[in-house]
Amino acid sequence: MSEDLTAARDLLRFATAGSVDDGKSTLVGRLLYDTKSVLADQIEAVQRASVDKGLATPDLSLLVDGLRAEREQGITIDVAYRYFGTPKREFVLADTPGHVQYTRNTVTGASTAELAVLLVDARNGVVEQTRRHAAVLALLRVPRLVLAINKIDLVDFDEGVVRAIEKDFDELARSLGFAADAVVTIPVSALDGDNVVERSARTPWYEGPTLLGHLESVPVTGPEVDAPFRMPVQYVIRPRTADRPDLHDYRGYAGQVAAGTVAPGDEVVVLPSGVRTTVAAVETADGPLASATAGRSVTVLLTDDIDISRGDVLASAAEPPRVTDELDATLCWLAEKPLRPGARLLLKHGTRTTQVIVGAVGERLSLDSEVPTWDQAPEELGINDIAHASLRTADPLPVDAYADIRATGSFLLIDPPTGGTLAAGLVGTPLAVAG
């Protein structure tokens, strides 16, 4: 084996979206199968189950349907996570089902994705479901999109069909705010494998990458890396053990860098208190770091002894977030229980949970027309609704617009009696389309 077994590869988190009829399960099965991520006992299990169901050929979608209820009903209930790797990169795939509660599932899958693969059936092109998924992906600010035009074998590998769908989708993507270079179109046949992992001889007119080739080469660094520094404090590390008197005065602020970079000597501000101080050291258990970028879990030591606890945010002193107890936000309502104006809920932002009162509910996103629009304010919000709302929090929060920094621009709304998650919240109006 020539591969260096511990060699550094990077990690791409991506999501798939599309309705069941577009062949998404087959595409995911194909990716797993052709990258040799499906092992013999898993394939045998699928073959056994396919025979039991009286099917002539193995149903690859059984590889991805996890729960008994799903297999029995032939549907997918929930986001499922898949893992595969190539010598170049490791992949975490959030596989989001198309039909049932698509908003809830797409929002969940998209929230951690650096790229989304959106499937359409070459025979149908861009349909209502495509527009809905694309709007949710745009709202969640997934940085990159792949439009996978599937079942090209059923349109005789016709370039004209593919180009027409590509043009339709490009118009939609532009209207949703995606930059031209953020969207790539790839014609595939998931069933036969064309352009998924292996380049197809049947699409000589297509010069772009295969799906896997694109996934392997697309940059993985998200927009968070170039943003100003943000780090919610998770935990204060104070050893105070008898056997380490040298650590008696140690006070480290543990957290995961949410945006930007932090380095010793940086001037930072502690929020919401507004106290300014300087970074003395950035540490991990492996020792001090020259700097740490978004995504890394670190412990930050400061030059001044100040009162900081879980829930506070360390931020760039030069470009701090706004501290406010009044939020204009976009809510993705995920619960059966409806939202009525005036509701008193809990809000979790970063590492702080505080009480919140939902004031007015504003316009609701309509995905029924050709282009998404913001419609007049509803009386209440129901499951899968996306709408603007104004909120007032009990404690001031350091927030950024979600469009600028995802980590400090996002929050959860939680139901106090049950503890259930009611909504995904985005600060500001990340989806700017005609109102």
Add this chain to the structure above:
Amino acid sequence: MTATLPVTRASALDALEALESEAIHVFREVAGEFDRPVILFSGGKDSTVLVHLAVKAFAPAPVPFPLLHVDTGHNYPEVIDFRDRLVERLGLRLVVAHVQDWIDDGRLTERPDGTRNPLQTVPLLDTINEHRFDAVFGGGRRDEERARAKERIMSLRDAFGRWDPRKQRPELWNLYNGRHAPGEHVRVFPISNWTELDVWRYIKREGIELPSIYFAHEREVFRRDGMWLAEGPWGGPRGGEELVRKSVRYRTVGDGSCTGAIESTATTLDEVIAEVMASRLTERGATRADDRLSEAAMEDRKREGYF
């Protein structure tokens, strides 16, 4: 302060660093929001990695919660020895729930097939209640099994310890909602997004010690249900089953009655990793009889409150 150590590089994260940072973030969230967390510890590779990550999450302070071992009594002496040395070295507190105690006082009955793997659920839930643990870390990974592919990183269990897949909360960004009512608890899986290969690569990169049974050694084994089982108090070999001496190693550590060894000559980490990469069987499919019971074996056990 550790200021005398060399400054390490600070470029973008590679896959293992990203997974490590994610796991450390999860440990710190739980330490910040829960009163009585505990780490489930079997001595297996996944729970050993969990403990390593917990140590890194809170260094230079000690890990702020204990370990819990549900001991089926069907152990490998090497693993118990490893467990006790690890606890001693790290100065951790260890709680042991002996399945035998539950059998002795009649709360559980030995199964006719001798396996004690399914018997672990009741002692686990009883011990969680007795100690009022509110967050229970496990080494489960989503790549292990398809019911686990839908598991959350933070997963709510009701007062009976049951998992209801339809009632799981959506998990958005890295904002975990661990709110729970008294009597309920949360199962937490910090290495959800790791694959078996990631675990092995990380063990190599970090130089983590493992029980010796993970590496090839000579052992008396007998064949049952297509697996190599070791002789032990769980019974066997039975009529027709013959003890033979083989070079084997274990891919998972579980109850001795249902955890099989694989034939192997891999004595070093590099050889083990090469073997894992070339394997055509998943670790559970290859060596865990408990997962072969039915298509939904894991889903059913999870619903009852299993790990």
